[in-house]
Amino acid sequence: MAKIVGGICTSHIPAIGNAIANDLFEDPYWKPFFDGYPPVRAWLDKVKPDVAIVVYNDHGLNFFLDKMPTFAIGAAKEYKNDDEGWGIPTIDPFKGDPELSWHLINSLHDEEFDLCSCQEMLVDHGFTVPMSLLWPERGEDQIKTVPFCVNTVQHPVASPRRCLAIGEALGRAIESYPEDCKVVILGTGGLSHQLDGERAGFINKEFDLECMEKIVSDPYHYQNMSIHELVKLAGAQGSEFILWLIMRAAMGKTPQVIHQNYHIPISNTGAGLLCLDTVS
Amino acid sequence: MAKIVGGICTSHIPAIGNAIANDLFEDPYWKPFFDGYPPVRAWLDKVKPDVAIVVYNDHGLNFFLDKMPTFAIGAAKEYKNDDEGWGIPTIDPFKGDPELSWHLINSLHDEEFDLCSCQEMLVDHGFTVPMSLLWPERGEDQIKTVPFCVNTVQHPVASPRRCLAIGEALGRAIESYPEDCKVVILGTGGLSHQLDGERAGFINKEFDLECMEKIVSDPYHYQNMSIHELVKLAGAQGSEFILWLIMRAAMGKTPQVIHQNYHIPISNTGAGLLCLDTVS
Amino acid sequence: MTNTQAPIFGTTFFDGQMAIKGYGLNKMCYSFNKAENREEFLKDEEAYYDKFGLTDAQKEAVRKRVVLDMIAEGGNIYYLAKLAGLLGLSVQDVGAQMTGKTVEDFKQMLVDAGK
Amino acid sequence: MTNTQAPIFGTTFFDGQMAIKGYGLNKMCYSFNKAENREEFLKDEEAYYDKFGLTDAQKEAVRKRVVLDMIAEGGNIYYLAKLAGLLGLSVQDVGAQMTGKTVEDFKQMLVDAGK
Numbered sequence: 001m002a003k004i005v006g007g008i009c010t011s012h013i014p015a016i017g018n019a020i021a022n023d024l025f026e027d028p029y030w031k032p033f034f035d036g037y038p039p040v041r042a043w044l045d046k047v048k049p050d051v052a053i054v055v056y057n058d059h060g061l062n063f064f065l066d067k068m069p070t071f072a073i074g075a076a077k078e079y080k081n082d083d084e085g086w087g088i089p090t091i092d093p094f095k096g097d098p099e100l101s102w103h104l105i106n107s108l109h110d111e112e113f114d115l116c117s118c119q120e121m122l123v124d125h126g127f128t129v130p131m132s133l134l135w136p137e138r139g140e141d142q143i144k145t146v147p148f149c150v151n152t153v154q155h156p157v158a159s160p161r162r163c164l165a166i167g168e169a170l171g172r173a174i175e176s177y178p179e180d181c182k183v184v185i186l187g188t189g190g191l192s193h194q195l196d197g198e199r200a201g202f203i204n205k206e207f208d209l210e211c212m213e214k215i216v217s218d219p220y221h222y223q224n225m226s227i228h229e230l231v232k233l234a235g236a237q238g239s240e241f242i243l244w245l246i247m248r249a250a251m252g253k254t255p256q257v258i259h260q261n262y263h264i265p266i267s268n269t270g271a272g273l274l275c276l277d278t279v280s
Numbered sequence: 281m282a283k284i285v286g287g288i289c290t291s292h293i294p295a296i297g298n299a300i301a302n303d304l305f306e307d308p309y310w311k312p313f314f315d316g317y318p319p320v321r322a323w324l325d326k327v328k329p330d331v332a333i334v335v336y337n338d339h340g341l342n343f344f345l346d347k348m349p350t351f352a353i354g355a356a357k358e359y360k361n362d363d364e365g366w367g368i369p370t371i372d373p374f375k376g377d378p379e380l381s382w383h384l385i386n387s388l389h390d391e392e393f394d395l396c397s398c399q400e401m402l403v404d405h406g407f408t409v410p411m412s413l414l415w416p417e418r419g420e421d422q423i424k425t426v427p428f429c430v431n432t433v434q435h436p437v438a439s440p441r442r443c444l445a446i447g448e449a450l451g452r453a454i455e456s457y458p459e460d461c462k463v464v465i466l467g468t469g470g471l472s473h474q475l476d477g478e479r480a481g482f483i484n485k486e487f488d489l490e491c492m493e494k495i496v497s498d499p500y501h502y503q504n505m506s507i508h509e510l511v512k513l514a515g516a517q518g519s520e521f522i523l524w525l526i527m528r529a530a531m532g533k534t535p536q537v538i539h540q541n542y543h544i545p546i547s548n549t550g551a552g553l554l555c556l557d558t559v560s
Numbered sequence: 561m562t563n564t565q566a567p568i569f570g571t572t573f574f575d576g577q578m579a580i581k582g583y584g585l586n587k588m589c590y591s592f593n594k595a596e597n598r599e600e601f602l603k604d605e606e607a608y609y610d611k612f613g614l615t616d617a618q619k620e621a622v623r624k625r626v627v628l629d630m631i632a633e634g635g636n637i638y639y640l641a642k643l644a645g646l647l648g649l650s651v652q653d654v655g656a657q658m659t660g661k662t663v664e665d666f667k668q669m670l671v672d673a674g675k
Numbered sequence: 676m677t678n679t680q681a682p683i684f685g686t687t688f689f690d691g692q693m694a695i696k697g698y699g700l701n702k703m704c705y706s707f708n709k710a711e712n713r714e715e716f717l718k719d720e721e722a723y724y725d726k727f728g729l730t731d732a733q734k735e736a737v738r739k740r741v742v743l744d745m746i747a748e749g750g751n752i753y754y755l756a757k758l759a760g761l762l763g764l765s766v767q768d769v770g771a772q773m774t775g776k777t778v779e780d781f782k783q784m785l786v787d788a789g790k
């Protein structure tokens with residue numbers, strides 16, 4: 001049977017893609033950020049997951065307003081990255097796991113989630129940046145992936161309550177997969193940031209630090225929060241925190257924190273990192 | 281406030297599009313089918329709805345397997361028809377009602393349905409054939425439309441239970457729309473038919489006649505039916521009956537039957553027609 | 561991921577397993593919505609197969625116009641219908657082929673279903 | 676269909692109402708994922724506006740590179756970011772413009788948020 005071995009929350013800011021491409025790991029601006037990752041990679045080397053389910057949001061590469069699904073799950077053999085228009089280098093395709101994808105789609109369908117299945121899907125920096133941070137080298141035997149894409153572009157955006165619910169169902173779906181495989185779940189994006197409007201540059205350190213704590217010990221703290229309230233506290237794009245909620249709800253009981261890091265600012269964002277081991 | 285004035289169930293077989301284009305209304309093959317529609321148009325002339333919500337399935341024009349949503353709602357100013365590949369003539373665009381569309385999307389979202397919003401959308405024969413049958417002449421002041429598209433192409437397909445639930449929520453959403461407008465809901469497709477496999481040509485008259493009756497008096501009769509069971513009884517493409525269920529659940533209490541017709545065969549299908557007036 | 565319910569005679573559920581198998585074939589058929597693609601196919605079928613990465617079994621099924629084989633290789637009838645249309649086949653022609661009937665007998669079967 | 680909750684300072688909810696207003700503008704910006712479209716825009720902006728049916732107010736906002744006006748006219752920041760990138764503006768440049776700060780001050784504000 002499949003087993004959730006852990007979860008990782010990480011920001012996915014596009015500038016990171018450029019910093020990686022330009023080897024800025026020791027640059028004073030970037031060092032406090034990049035230094036968070038080696039302990040997480042060490043944990044991954046130890047645990048050796050077979051597949052990563054990547055909960056992320058598309059920023060206008062694969063999805064446009066003509067077809068904007070609330071929850072979309074990839075079901076392809078591979079996932080290509082592509083030009084996003086502002087110059088992050090395009091990276092190699094990622095390996096899919098269509099059998100697991102369809103198991104998840106069927107299971108979530110049976111629990112009355114209305115999904116969009118995607119048998120071909122371009123993955124943008126929301127997906128690729130976390131993958132590059134966690135698996136900087138990918139060879140023939142690279143980890144398989146399932147993209148789990150959540151709309152944060154067009155309101156209405158899925159509520160924290162709905163995200164916690166689909167996260168729980170995702171956890172059950174994974175654990176009911178009959179193949180022997182180790183699954184790690186990535187919750188990407190966040191923490192607080194706002195790109196647009198007179199409030200651009202808004203970062204809420206206090207809120208972020210609370211998120212870093214509550215996402216581990218008490219994710220249901222956010223269950224009754226509206227998207228409006230979340231945007232107020234986290235900034236317009238800080239609503240990406242719902243992706244962390246999906247990941248965390250899939251994990252179930254309180255996990256063990258292997259490593260964490262929080263740094264302000266990366267680009268316009270409070271950048272958070274959490275590596276969580278499933279307690280069995 | 282908006283008001284649901286009635287509902288219409290009708291088959292949407294592509295061959296009808298050609299028959300209309302070729303004026304085959306008096307042709308012996310087509311007459312028993314087309315003769316069902318004048319009484320429905322007379323009712324529409326009397327009731328004069330402002331907007332039609334068209335529950336239909338796309339057959340591979342607007343949606344492909346790369347992005348296949350369970351429930352998709354149009355939110356555009358107009359909806360174009362286009363070449364479907366096998367020669368039904370393309371017809372003029374339909375007028376949208378984006379304000380109502382967004383009200384429906386927001387309301388259904390609040391009731392925890394996970395929608396795909398579509399701000400641009402091609403509508404295929406599933407949408408256009410019923411519209412042409414019911415409003416053969418469309419001028420400047422033509423009826424406004426909201427396409428409500430349900431996946432029937434890729435399993436898993438939404439269950440009768442889920443369809444009844446989203447239909448109920450759709451009814452509440454319409455009735456809560458603050459604009460004064462009269463809404464008619466179309467449930468298109470069906471009844472029994474199967475295009476593919478060694479069972480191609482399967483039609484189940486007994487099942488269809490029961491549908492014609494139960495859809496009016498007891499739609500919840502189908503609540504616990506699985507899609508598998510529905511396909512067994514109605515044929516592979518007869519699963520389109522879920523679209524009738526959505527329409528009917530939106531109407532609420534037992535409506536009055538203004539007119540009905542049932543004819544076998546049109547193309548490979550048992551063709552059903554029901555005109556239902558909301559009892560207030 | 562497969563449909564575990566009792567099979568229905570002559571009926572293939574287009575579920576995840578079939579979808580994985582048939583993606584290239586279905587994508588090719590979906591492309592026939594556009595007239596220029598239909599022309600390109602008719603001009604050079606073999607090149608068009610390769611453009612969409614059809615498997616050998618899919619190519620063979622399309623070459624021979626055997627719809628049941630296309631379905632077995634993951635073809636979905638909604639997309640295959642566009643190929644059928646392109647080849648000048650009606651849904652009754654296709655139905656007759658799949659059920660091993662003449663087109664007349666197939667049509668009569670449909671009429672008889674109304675009795 | 677509008678967001679009936681209390682407004683948040685300097686924050687536009689990209690809801691249905693904004694989406695209706697901004698469709699053409701957003702569609703234009705989405706097209707900038709492709710290099711050939713970026714080139715076409717740079718070659719003849721006015722023709723490119725018309726290709727996507729921009730309103731006069733949207734054209735004016737883009738012409739003047741005023742991002743707040745683009746947002747007011749229904750632009751969504753996820754798509755506008757692609758236009759900004761094409762114009763060589765970073766998210767800090769855009770943030771500075773919208774908040775009426777110098778880029779240095781805007782960056783300092785971000786650093787200060789960490790203190």
Ligand SMILES: [Fe+3]
Nearest residue numbers: 012126189240
């Ligand atoms: Fe993001």
Ligand SMILES: [Fe+3]
Nearest residue numbers: 292406469520
């Ligand atoms: Fe149909």
